[in-house]
Amino acid sequence: MKRHGFLKAPCAVSPFDFSPSRYIVLDNGLRALLISDYSGPAASEDEEEDGEEEEEEEEEEEGDESGDETEDESEEDDEDDGYDEDDDEGKKKKGNSAAALCVGVGSFSDPSDLPGLAHFLEHMVFMGSEKYPSENGFDAFLKKHGGSDNASTDCERTVFQFDVQRKSFKEALDRWAQFFICPLMIRDAIDREVEAVDSEYQLAKPSDSHRKEMLFGSLAKPGHPMGKFCWGNAQTLKQEPQKKKINVYKRLRAFWKKHYSAHYMTLAVQHLKTYLLHNLAKPDFSNLLDPFDTPAFNKLYRVVPVRKVHALNITWALPPQEKYYRVKPLHYISWLIGHEGTGSILSLLRKKCWALALFGGNSETGFDQNTTYSIFSISITLTDEGFQNFYQVTHLVFQYLKMLQTLGPQQRIYEEIQKIEANEFHYQEQIDPIEYVEDICENMQLFPKDDFLTGDQLMFEYSPDVISAALSLLTPEKANLMLLSPEHEGQCPLREKWFGTQYTVEGLFLLPFYIPSYLPSFPTLISSFTLLSSFLSLAHICCLALSFYLACQFYCLDFYYYYSFLLTTPPSLSLIHSSFYFSVVLFDLLVNILGHNLAEPAYEAEVAQLEYKLTAGEHGLVIKVKGFNHKLPLLFHLIIDHLADFSASPDVFSMFAEQLKKTYFNILIKPEKLGKDVRLLILEHSRWSMVEKYQALMAGLTSAELMEFSQNFRAELYAEGLVQGNFSSAESKQFLQYITEKLQFSKLPTEVPVMFRVVELPLKQHICKVKSLNKGDANSEVTVYYQSGLKALREHTLMELLVVSAEVFCLIISIRSVVPPTEYHVYPTCRNTSGVLGFSVTVETQATKFNTELVELKIEEFLASFGEKLNTLTEEAFNTQVTALVKLKECEDTHLGEEVDRNWGEVVTQQFVFDRLNREIEALKQMTRDELVSWFHEHRGQNSRKLSMHVVGFGAEENDEQAGGDECRQEDLSGSTYGEVSKLTFLHPSPKMAGAEAIMDIHAFTKGLPLFPYHKILG
Structure with a gap:
């Protein structure tokens, strides 16, 4: 198809954005923005066009489905621990090419008799195409080539996006485009995808933000689309249509034909060399204004x-x-x-x-x-x-x-905000291509082409x-x-x-009020953006360590630094102190109140685009500051000053003690958090569980105890940090010098480990089943964990390859054949638990549909089948998987923060293997197919160390009457749905798990077990 309107986009861009873009309109009406990605090493024409041959039959046979995922709500995110030593599942995907398509239709267009149809279509459109009929071939192709995809349905827009390694982008784009040109939307997939939509709905039900939205939407005028049930579930897409004899498949096809027109679509593509696939009145709700002009609203x-x-x-x-x-x-x-x-x-x-x-x-x-x-x-x-x-x-x-x-x-205030936003835009770091094109394709629906890149960020007038x-x-x-x-x-x-x-x-009860006469003042903005002209390479990082033997017996105060030609500058400092009874709770309180004390004096720094974060890590306080180097030391000094002069009035202490109880509670009622907490309580010696922390807090603490703890904490410390970015060596030393001079601490009397010792599991299967602590939540989680032991970097990399192989061999599809609604909530994981390796498979499901023991049995059936498939793995297929993982690890960082996080992980665990990625790549290139197969069977045999962790939700499949379901009897409203979180409820396994030994008392189980020595995963 011919292109027309081929224009060079006049869009404003950041001075540090070296990616030219072009705007075109196809004859069919589709509008596209093509962004050339010059951020990484250029690939040759041959590499782009003549990539290795793919085994298409195998891909389409073994593909799995990633689908779309419900976004986590920020208000419910829990504080991390500074560095996650357990889950080792993140994969670098930077430097990929990406594309995103926005369709100008969403849930507002749902028919009144089929709520959730737009969301359902988002799922169904990926069930194969005429050119590529395999239902899951696209997902398999992406997994083989280091890619991912996602989709989301909003009120008036639906967005689809994917990314993949550059050399495979052309074929991936063609496969992806076919979903919008001629999707199959096969009838046989209807029931399965309805269950997938229903599963997302069930997972969203315990979310307060989603619940508030649905309640708020119900206040709209009758007939307004705000009152629609946009999620969809089995009731609206299957059960009720069957009763009303509605042909869902026919209506789905009609909805797609009407709304998925090129005229409604905008496309954004970011690639090394941009090219495009060759390949009705838009829904208008603007006449439905004032949806909440109703008596029910002002209440x-x-x-x-x-x-x-x-x-x-x-x-x-x-x-x-x-x-x-x-x-x-x-x-x-x-x-x-x-x-x-x-x-x-x-x-x-x-x-x-x-x-x-x-x-x-x-x-x-x-x-x-x-x-x-x-x-x-x-x-x-x-x-x-x-x-x-x-x-x-x-x-x-x-x-x-x-x-x-x-x-x-106030024009003065507006211009201050305007300048802040302009600085943030012009000096922003790059983001992942897949996130970038997702934003841009939506902007193309909202703004004229001159403002595609800036319309959502800048304040113009x-x-x-x-x-x-x-x-x-x-x-x-x-x-x-x-x-x-x-x-x-x-x-x-x-x-x-x-x-x-x-x-x-x-009704509202409102009193008269007086008018104050003040406005908040704004700080002096960052004015210096000068970059230092020279830089030190990471290869020199170890020999540039600065040691000050003032405070502890080993690695006393080492600040590792190098600086990069980038603007963000995140130094990090970890203050480590040994634990004693109640100290972990007092430590959490100290960090929370320290943040409270800093909130007002540090806010001006935040307005001026500096950032800081305080985290109560597993082994100490983690302080991270980030921003333009011009004023960053002042923010760092402010934090250390408040730590040195820490205080907490009885009122503030009481306020945060009550809030911390709620925080612990809110973590424990999430099945995934509870499962991780209990699993690590079993594996890591001397760990305090969240339940135990909650019990300690409920027992009562005082502000006097907190002040005594804070004095002891500051008296003896071990400090270690990382300064990275636009700082000279002299400036890096000043961070170190300030903390030693200000805190005046002594060395610790004994060496403090930075990791837990890990329990060596017996050579048999153990199962720990605990009941969910939220009586209104049907969601369950099953994790099957196989412990490997103390291994080196090569074995860790081999285990990563095993996880990639599990994904390629359609782990999710195989389980989905017996547990249909979970295809988006099953994942294999490479585990690094305080230096002890293992791998696991986790499945999230609902107790209204499946019993956790059935889910585990099906996981085991899959793993047995997976082992058989590994036995028949060809050398060519093995090499393809190795190459894909190598490419992932070779992708360049898009911004300094990614490199800092990786280096900080080395510092905080005291491993200091700063070239770990390069070593892993070399190890991968030397691996053989036989090693992979042997590794899997060695850990899956009769002598495997297996731990099954079940968090059991409330529902009929777990013998809970009406719990977690949609119905609730009126008399039940007076009873608590929160449950008791001060203790765990252990469940006995049924005869179906006869081969497993039940864990009913964690401390009794771990008491006599041997412990692995402290271990670092080195080369």
Whole structure:
């Protein structure tokens, strides 16, 4: 097909973006932006075009399905430990080519009698094409060539994206394009993909953010698409259509034909050499304005959350704001509302011990912003006292808004924000190609071509009228209040239809308020962007270690540094202290309160684009700072100063002790977190489990104990750090010198290990089954773990190759044949547990559909089948897998943070193998097929060390009546759904697991077992 309108895009780009782009429009109406990727080493024409021959038959036979995944909600993310020593499943995929396609249709277009059809079509469109009929051939092709794919359905848009190694991009693009040209959407896949959609819905049900969205959408006017059930499930896509004799397949085909037209599509491609595949009225909801102009909106909704949290959400539904993207009025307002410095709402609420966090604005998702309305919301995390005074909190917010309305827009503030956003855009680091093209293809649906690359980031023009118009609508009379608290349990007789959220409704009680007369001030912005002209290579890193034998017996204070021709500069410092009874809980409190003490003084640094993070790691405090080197030392000094002068008033201590109880609870009610916590409690000696930490906190601690702990912590330390980026060696030394001079600590009396010792499992199978701690959650998780032992870098790399082989040999498809709804939630993993290697297979399912023991038996059936397939693996297929893994490891880093994270992992574990990737590549090139096969059978034989970890959800398949289901009897509303998290409930396995020995008491089981010595995975 001929191209026309072939233009050089006049889009604005960052000075550090060396990727020229071209905008074209095809004859069929598809609009495309082609981005040439010059970020990595150029591939030759021959490498691009004449890549190795693929065994297409084998791929299409053995393909597996990655599908789309539900995005984790940021509000529920738990703090990491600074460095994850257990899960070793991340793979480098940087430097790949990528493409993304955005279709201008989403869940708003669902027929009223088939809720979730747009989401269902997103799944079905990938069930093979006329040119490539294998149902899962595309996913197998991507796995063989270091790629991945994903898709997501929003209210008015659906996005598909993939990435793959550059040399395979041309074929991958052709395979991918065929899904949109002539998809098969085979009938036989209907039931299976309905189950996949239903599984996503079941996994989303325990999410408070999704539950709030569904409840909020239900307040819209009757007939407005906001009230639709966009997820879809087995009820809406299978059971009800069968009752109504609706032909789902026929309706699916008609929906695809009507909406998946090239005129609605925008395509973004990032590749070394850009080329394109050759290959109706768009849905319009703009006449359905003011969807929430109803009596039900301006009310107080008391809601029972899944997590233990007190939260106040104040929300306004405004006219659509997308057309004002050049002004971004909501962004301006959100900066002022969300300010955390002196004079801000949050500053005052923190002083009163009423709130811990406040966020305001519009997320720009389809739910928050579409052609019918734009949301502006303020979310406040309340303390126990703040919950009791939530109306006073609300009044403070309304006072502040009234002040902003009275003062009107401030050009000085707008220009400060404008400059900050411009700096962030012009000096931003590269992101993964797949993320970049996903953003761009959506921008192409929203903005004119001049603003494809900048429309969602820059503030172009100040318009006080536009800002005032939006600001004037943020009044108490137009607000919706949603108050979430576990205190509401048993008091909320109403229930949202799809997610079962319990709530009640009442009128608002608003008092008159005075108008304050202050606005938060903004800091001096970063003005120096000078780069140092020379750099030291990573190869020299070890010989440049700076040792100060002041504080401990080994590796006293070593700062490893090199600097790179990049702008971000993240030094990291780990402060390690030995543990004693209750100290792990006191340590968590110390880190949380330290963050609280820093919040206001450090906020100006955050506004000026500096970042910091404090983490209570497994073995010490991790401090990470990142940003432009011009002011970064000042931020680092501020953190160390507050650590040196740490204090906690009784009120602040009490506030954070109560909050930490909720944090522990919210971690434990997630099946995946509970499963990991229990599994590591079995494997790692002297580890404190989250349950034990919760018990210690419930037993009672005092602020005096915390202050004593903080003094002891600062008195004896071991410090180790990494400075990397735009710093000279002299500047790197200054970081080290400041902490030693400021903290004045002594060396530790004994050497402190940086890893746990690991239990050596017996040569037999053991199973540990625990009941989920959330009575309302049907989700279960099964992990089958095989322990290998103390191995070197070569064996670790061999195990990575085994995991890649498991993926290529369609692990997910094989299990899906007996557990259909789980194809997107099954994964093999290479495990590095404190230096002890192993591999595992994890399956997430629901107790309303499958018993965990059945799932484990099917995993074992698969592994047996996989072993047989390995026996017949050809040398050519083996070499293909090795090459794919080598290419993944050879991909260049797109930004400094990736290299820093890798180097920091070496420092914090004291392994210091900074060229680990190169060593792994060399090891891969020397491996043989026989080694791989022998390795698998050696660990799968009768003498294997196997641990099965089951977290059992609530549902009929686990003999729980009505638990976790959609129905709930009225009399059950008065009972708690939270469950008791201060102890674990161990379950006996059934006779089906007769070959396994049950673990009913973890400490009794591990007490007599031998321990592996401390071990580092070196070359």
